[in-house]
Amino acid sequence: MRDVAILGAGMTRFGELWDRSFREIGIEAGLGAMVDARVSSAQLDGVYFGNMAAGSLIEQEHIAPLILDYAGLGSRHLPAIRVEGGGASGALALHEGYLAVASGLYDIVVVGGAEKMTDVTDERGSDIASATADHEWEVVFGATLPSLWGMIARRHMHEFGTKREEFAQVSVHDHEMGSKNPNAHYRNRITLPQVLGAGPVAEPLGMLDCAPLSDGAAAVVLGPLEIARKYTDTPIRIAASQVATDSMALQHRREITTVDATVESAQRAFRLARRAPSDVQVAEIHDAYSIAALVSLEDLGFVPKGKGGPEFASGRFAHGGAGPTVNTSGGLKSQGRPFGAVGIAQVVELVRQLRGEAKDRQVSGAQLGLAHNLGGTGATSVVHLLERVN
């Protein structure tokens, strides 16, 4: 297998982009990444595209050639392939792009992710998001993603004494970070009393525990590490790309306070890269619901099981804490949640951090970053370890 590097990164602003179409935002992100990598379209070998539900959201399947075409690259007849795994679609597309370059069949590949969640009503958008849970065992009985994560939160509180205030702190942290991110959907700071006092969505989760439904796109350019310096002074090596899955329905899992897919994907990634959680300085984790951040920090190996709440509340994962610093982008809560774009946007943020280009969000001395992208309630987990090549 060849070593694979990230040569460039780009993204749109996340938010309610009512004035811009799916194809427009896909192109902006992709071309942004190509300009950043100083790669011309003549050098491209293929495109991967992460997207959850364009069929349901904008009545358009088969979107990978569409985006390529509208980017003005249709006449080159490049391979263009869509990958889907709910909220993990972006990171899965990155995994496929990584394999394409690692195999030697492709050299330069653009991996993008996009979703247009706000072209439908909030209710319809929420239903479509819930199609990433088990339709026959969960959704037909009325379960939605927040209600399922709400059950996980209740059980986590019961088993480990996790406090409501502790996971509320995740949202406060995310908005603090996102306030410094010009691409973020929400750039306002919020307070603990605001999170605790927000209207309930699925108790104990309230409005401010839940990431929004957003529009947005993000992209990176991949290539073989051995030629990366032709394109960039700071190639970022993909030290590991690992995917793991679990049962879709919560009741079929071994337990619900651990997401085994996260545990497996992280352990495999650290083993392959010969690194440990303590080697990571900066991490983007999947905080679609505040409780998910705590569960993920435990399952990724950053804190022991059950200790996520107090450790998070202690400020350990904040800027300047013992680390790793988490969700400097603002995470899904503040930067936003365009499902298929999330996993790529996480990597865009890590690229900026590892290059030292994250401005007032910068984590000093960041050498190893981790991206953690989940689908549904964790039936898919993807972990990428990214390393600055000095």
Added chain:
Amino acid sequence: MRDVAILGAGMTRFGELWDRSFREIGIEAGLGAMVDARVSSAQLDGVYFGNMAAGSLIEQEHIAPLILDYAGLGSRHLPAIRVEGGGASGALALHEGYLAVASGLYDIVVVGGAEKMTDVTDERGSDIASATADHEWEVVFGATLPSLWGMIARRHMHEFGTKREEFAQVSVHDHEMGSKNPNAHYRNRITLPQVLGAGPVAEPLGMLDCAPLSDGAAAVVLGPLEIARKYTDTPIRIAASQVATDSMALQHRREITTVDATVESAQRAFRLARRAPSDVQVAEIHDAYSIAALVSLEDLGFVPKGKGGPEFASGRFAHGGAGPTVNTSGGLKSQGRPFGAVGIAQVVELVRQLRGEAKDRQVSGAQLGLAHNLGGTGATSVVHLLERVN
């Protein structure tokens, strides 16, 4: 890159499978392929899954871990990844499985494809299929897949003098072949007067020029060629796996009587495998509409541009003709069209042909097979060359 072989193949019957769920048929095909390959679940490294529109058809996205889970493999937390490209979803999934094994990261991989088209009304199913054309430039103005292929047929008749009877002959041929295939959706023979006299769908295409909307699933097991003989006496080598794309909307194409994506994917595949069209004895080509078969035979290089009609009507591609023998499975018209499963089912048929297990459909001396899978009106084309390893 490692050489990749197909170790086993399996599929369900295609048809209106109202008594069986999406997950059931996915499992039947996958386990069938594993039994055929004599691979146990403990040996699996990952699963790829081709599917066009489960989100719209059965309100379920995120289906790759779902199928894995319902197959009883959830507890192994394997990677499971869905790939989508309209009617080419199956072959795209095979391309990704091929890269996964070729890269060296994965050894044994199951690649499946499934679609459940008949759980919605025919009208809704047709709308969903048309989501593989350009929504903003074609579908909102009323264009559907058959009407777009109907335009291609009219233009082909105008430019090359292709006769209505010539492409009608494709359907007669397909049903003749499909009558020998126990898994086919339609096993009845049909006559030329029947095709010509059938009700119009989008003139010049009538009811019997259009493949049905079917339910069904198909799967293959892939592994490195170097260890293939541990699993099978007749490994089938993937000599080439190539994807190409084009503009989605017909009016943006260079011309509409040539599908450039087919030309490109075929030329790349033959070049990579150092073979020529004349080396192929058996081919499964994408005949979603009868005219598509003629256009494809030209664009794949089997006959010169414009000669598809008379060459097909001459019986050249029939059993015992000069060859290659085309669509021994019955093709999409007779074997059926469960979109995401089509590209894998083509490969299942070729595996049977190359192993010499195709019974009264057998093409004698088949050594090299070609599978050609299209998305939409040809914005995606995937060509696989499969070779019997003696």
